[in-house]
Amino acid sequence: MAPQRKMIVFPTKNELSEAMAEYTANLSAKFIKEKGLFTVVLSGGDQIDWLCKLVQPPYIDSIEWSKWHVFWVDERVCAWEDPDSNYKLAMEGFLSKVPIPDKNIYAIDKHLAADGNAEHCATLYEECLKNLVKEKIIPISKKTGYPEFDLQLLGMGPDGHMASLFPNHPQINEKQKWVTYITDSPKPPPKRITFTLPVINSTLYNLMAICDKAPAKSVAEIMKHNNLSLPSAHLSAQVENVWYLDQAAASEL
Numbered sequence: 001m002a003p004q005r006k007m008i009v010f011p012t013k014n015e016l017s018e019a020m021a022e023y024t025a026n027l028s029a030k031f032i033k034e035k036g037l038f039t040v041v042l043s044g045g046d047q048i049d050w051l052c053k054l055v056q057p058p059y060i061d062s063i064e065w066s067k068w069h070v071f072w073v074d075e076r077v078c079a080w081e082d083p084d085s086n087y088k089l090a091m092e093g094f095l096s097k098v099p100i101p102d103k104n105i106y107a108i109d110k111h112l113a114a115d116g117n118a119e120h121c122a123t124l125y126e127e128c129l130k131n132l133v134k135e136k137i138i139p140i141s142k143k144t145g146y147p148e149f150d151l152q153l154l155g156m157g158p159d160g161h162m163a164s165l166f167p168n169h170p171q172i173n174e175k176q177k178w179v180t181y182i183t184d185s186p187k188p189p190p191k192r193i194t195f196t197l198p199v200i201n202s203t204l205y206n207l208m209a210i211c212d213k214a215p216a217k218s219v220a221e222i223m224k225h226n227n228l229s230l231p232s233a234h235l236s237a238q239v240e241n242v243w244y245l246d247q248a249a250a251s252e253l
């Protein structure tokens, strides 16, 4: 049985941000102690701003950054230098400020992304995950049969999308592939790659963080009516599925 969705509402974005850092740091310590490494999946969007507390004391000095392995749940198919790139966003706002070895940062293929070939980028990212399974960096979940990441940090758009799984798009039903692609995303840019739902839900700890008024209606649709036409309503996890909201995001509950 998947764990129940947990929800915590924070008075301010700053408090949410502090809690996100504490949650991440605690899991980092737990997994590094248990198995010597920590696999973390990032999103794009506003989330990187909320991770700012991790690059400040006490976390900047206490986290064993060299043991981190970093992935993206979705990525826009564009050059790394493009302002739309989730990699660029994370590099500038977070990853460049902490000593994670470059080899442990698993970005979309630079050249294929710049060429705009979404299908090929998705295939290559899935191959990268499969190689890391062989290298025993990522285990395959005994329960789900899909790769099992330790922590995934997710965000939700006002339309209820998570990763690059959008309402009324067939990608949400993909069960064979680990990574798929989209070329007509309703939110620009149109070409993206994304983990598929079974991979997202095979993660041990999923933390969905949502701030501001714009997504409040979708938050209410999910929390009050479990409206499954919204991709984020399908989020689950193997151990914990926790939703952090600020007051504005929770205002329609």
Ligand SMILES: O=C1O[C@H](COP(=O)(O)O)[C@@H](O)[C@H](O)[C@H]1O
Binding pocket: 042, 043, 044, 045, 046, 047, 074, 075, 076, 086, 154, 155, 156, 157, 158, 161, 162, 163, 164, 187
């Ligand atoms: O396009 C995207 O949007 C979602 C949500 O972003 P937000 O700024 O509304 O929080 C994000 O999680 C995803 O990674 C990104 O590619």
